[in-house]
Amino acid sequence: MTLFDRAQxxxxxxxxxxxxxxxxxxxxxxxxxxxxxxxKIFAILSSWSTEAPAIAFKCSDMSFEMLPTLDGVRPxxxxxxxxxxxxxxxxxxSEDDIRAYITQAHGLVAAKLTRAVRAxxxxxxxxHRGPDRA
Numbered sequence: 001m002t003l004f005d006r007a008q009x010x011x012x013x014x015x016x017x018x019x020x021x022x023x024x025x026x027x028x029x030x031x032x033x034x035x036x037x038x039x040k041i042f043a044i045l046s047s048w049s050t051e052a053p054a055i056a057f058k059c060s061d062m063s064f065e066m067l068p069t070l071d072g073v074r075p076x077x078x079x080x081x082x083x084x085x086x087x088x089x090x091x092x093x094s095e096d097d098i099r100a101y102i103t104q105a106h107g108l109v110a111a112k113l114t115r116a117v118r119a120x121x122x123x124x125x126x127x128h129r130g131p132d133r134a
């Protein structure tokens with residue numbers, strides 16, 4: 001199994017705190033963090049502009065500059081202006097790297113939630129740092 005399989009992708013993101021998974025936009029699997037029904041998107045598995053499902057996620061400024069230089073990674077369609085990348089199956093990133101970047105995306109988006117929402121869902125001390133941390 002692979003993260004590019006819907007069940008595996010959804011299981012991975014569902015294990016992160018305060019996550020809701022919705023199917024929208026052409027049946028994409030969309031991971032949101034925060035209050036159910038009003039969470040903020042941090043990762044998507046979809047077939048937008050691709051033949052096979054690809055994974056898109058929010059990333060840091062540094063990751064957004066670096067990742068698209070790798071084979072199989074590009075700025076995400078419709079979301080690049082918000083610093084998202086799309087990873088194709090068979091890219092230069094390993095599954096562990098993709099998991100780490102998705103976890104970091106969760107933390108980046110959760111950090112932008114209001115203090116009250118972060119406290120309500122126990123996200124204050126659980127924000128994730130990913131591959132960019134020093």
